[in-house]
Amino acid sequence: MPSEKQTAVKYYVGVDVGSASVRAALVDEFGAVVAHAEQPIQVWEPRPDHYEQSSADIWAACCSVTKEVVRGVDASQIRGLGFDATCSLVVVDKQLQPLAVNSEGQNHRNVIMWMDHRAASQVKRINATQHRVLNYVGGAMSVEMQPPKLLWIKENLPESWEKVGYFFDLPDFLSWKATGATARSLCTVVCKWTYTSDRGWDGSFWKMIGLEDLVKDKYEKIGKHVLSPGEAVGEGLTPDAAGDLGLPQGIAVAASLIDAHAGGLGVIGADVKGHHLPCENRPITSRLALICGTSSCHMGVGETPIFVPGVWGPYFSAMVPGLWLNEGGQSATGKLIDHVVRGHIAFPELEAKAEASAHSIYTYLNSHLDLIKKSLPVGFLTVDLHVWPDFHGNRSPLTDLTLKGMVVGLTLSRGLDELALIYLATIQAIALGTRHILEAMQAAGHEITTLFLCGGLSKNPLFVQMHADITGKPVVLSKEVESVLVGAAILGACASGDFASIQEAMAKMGKIGRVVQPNHEHKRFYDKKYEVFLKLVEHQREYRSIMHS
DSSP states (O other): OTTTTOOOOOEEEEEEEEEEEEEEEEEESSSOOEEEEEEEEOOEEEEETTEEEEEHHHHHHHHHHHHHHTSSSSSEEEEEEEEEEOOEEEEEETOBBBBOOOOTOOOOOOOEEOOOOOOOOHHHHHTTOOOOGGGTTTTTOOTTTTHHHHHHHHHOEEEEEEEEEEEEEEEHHHHHHHHHHHOOEHHHHHHOOOOOOBBBBHHHHHHHOOHHHHTTTTTTTTTTTETTTTBTTSSSOOOHHHHHTTTOOOOBBBBOOHHHHHHHHHTTOOOOTOOOOOOTTTOOGGGEEEEESSSSEEEEEESSSSOOTTTEEEEEEETTSSSEEEEEEESSSSHHHHHHHHTTHHHHHHHHHHHHOOOOOHHHHHHHHHHHHHTOOGGGGGGTTEOOOOOOOOOSOOOOOOOOEEEEEEOOOOHHHHHHHHHHHHHHHHHHHHHHHHHHHHHHHHHOOOOESSSSSGOOOHHHHHEEEEEEEOEEEEESEEEEEHHHHHHHHHTSSSSSSSHHHHHHHHHOEEEEEEGGGGHHHHHHHHHHHHHHHHHHHHHHHHHHH
């Protein structure tokens, strides 16, 4: 802490709601995380493809972790609060109480998670309309967006539908709980609800898909007042919220971001001078932010709108003010790696050996791969083992939620070696999927030279190196591992008025840690892996055509 003679350091609180936990950080004006806390939150999976949460459980966790990170800090030094969260759908009734999103009538389960795919038939009908708003989501809406979920509720839970007071994207729910203001973030409504920054809501779309009642009340339930990310919401923190969070009443609360967009904000604007990167002295449009956790999001920005088939956007000012955002993504990445590793018969052996060596299971697997590679580069171990990673459908660039995962090259081996190899092949498949998205974006007009990685998977050196080698592009890792939390804190810093713009805050608070270069000697091998990768989906579509004809 600063001495009395020094100018008091300014602090900002960033709160990040992920799929399985809530995290908070106290971040100083230079982008350093000085305190960090995390608490798990509950997920219900009542049936396949249905994932639900509780907004009360989430808010309680937000309060708990925030109190922890500000404990002992002079309240006068805390200047602003920013939230980010998954793009899950929160439903409250006219009395502002949680309202069930399930047939069991369990009101505490009032959140349909982002990864919930219950609305598959609804999204198919929405896409069949070919309405003009679909041009801004890559030509086809994802089941993970909000309109199909709203339609599912209306068609399957009519009693809940009649009782609804508000529908919130989870980031907007958090700013509402903190301020009492129902303003929505431009990020959420543009990226997940079909709002456009120039035209606003398009009533013809909602009427065409059967949700005309949202138009009748002049969009009161889904958002009449929209703010840019980082703008101050309402009158700041309410007395009740201040007590819950352990923060001073009235401090600035920012219009929020979706979690991946906060990660993008935390890394993409960092100063790269002196690192000899191809993006140095080039505009920010030459960078791609890759936020990789349970799922992965690929964020690229442009000075003009670029329409990329199968990639969401272009969204104006949805992440960086004044720039158009395109967002590619993979629906299951960290979740997929976990699924493959923990589902293998050799997992108990791995778990025991990792625990005995005092390492995580993934650190142990990486070391085991180094042991079995012999004279080969590690990546070459999968010459005869290939994975198609869409175990939860394809978000980008194929936009096909019906695609399934594939593994080619299995043997009768059941040991730790085989587990390590399927782990490696899965990581490579995710990186090959990133290459697939990158190629679609570049074919449409993006000129991306450098990847900026953050999120939980960026802590895994094998994951990072495979992305560098397979895409052929250098990977920048931020100095602060928790870039998503830094992004949330940047919002709070902007809302406080301490920075003139988000761009200024990004440049000052985003810091580069390490650069990972691709091994160009391995290019030929990964070009061949990519050729096989594309063949896998061709074969899947061919055999499905045969079986369903």
